[in-house]
Amino acid sequence: MEVAAVVGLTVAAAFLAVILRQQRPEYALAIGLMAGVAILTLIITKAVPVFNSLKELLDKASLPVEYGAVLFKALGVCLLTQLASDACEDAGEKALAAKAELAGKVALLILALPLFQKVAEMAASLMNGQAVGG
Numbered sequence: 001m002e003v004a005a006v007v008g009l010t011v012a013a014a015f016l017a018v019i020l021r022q023q024r025p026e027y028a029l030a031i032g033l034m035a036g037v038a039i040l041t042l043i044i045t046k047a048v049p050v051f052n053s054l055k056e057l058l059d060k061a062s063l064p065v066e067y068g069a070v071l072f073k074a075l076g077v078c079l080l081t082q083l084a085s086d087a088c089e090d091a092g093e094k095a096l097a098a099k100a101e102l103a104g105k106v107a108l109l110i111l112a113l114p115l116f117q118k119v120a121e122m123a124a125s126l127m128n129g130q131a132v133g134g
Contacts, residue, residue: 002046006039032090036083044079070115077107 013035021028051072058068081104088097 002042006042009035009039009042029087029091033087036086040079040083067115070111073111074108077104077111080104081107 013031017028017031020031054071055068058065058071081100084100085097085104088094088100
């Protein structure tokens with residue numbers, strides 16, 4: 001990953017936000033949000049090979065495709081939740097930031113619920129002495 005690009009963009013956005021915050025606080029918030037989205041996009045595009053490697057590992061392990069899908073969706077929920085929370089905190093809305101984080105946690109729980117059900121079914125079948133099917 002090109003850390004210099006991320007650092008440069010971050011420092012430039014922070015500098016602009018500090019200057020604008022004195023006269024136009026709404027522009028400072030917009031700068032921070034746009035920089036956050038740009039950095040997140042840059043990171044995700046640079047992380048595509050990692051995602052592909054993880055997909056290959058899941059394929060080699062003969063795990064169901066839905067496990068990988070849940071993993072990638074969870075990563076997306078975490079990234080978007082963090083971006084929203086940080087934007088709210090930058091705007092001085094700590095209560096809204098906390099609500100965004102809570103929404104992300106609930107979304108992760110809902111996303112993982114089918115996996116929890118499968119683990120519970122496997123544990124119950126093992127306790128009953130039955131063979132576990134993939």
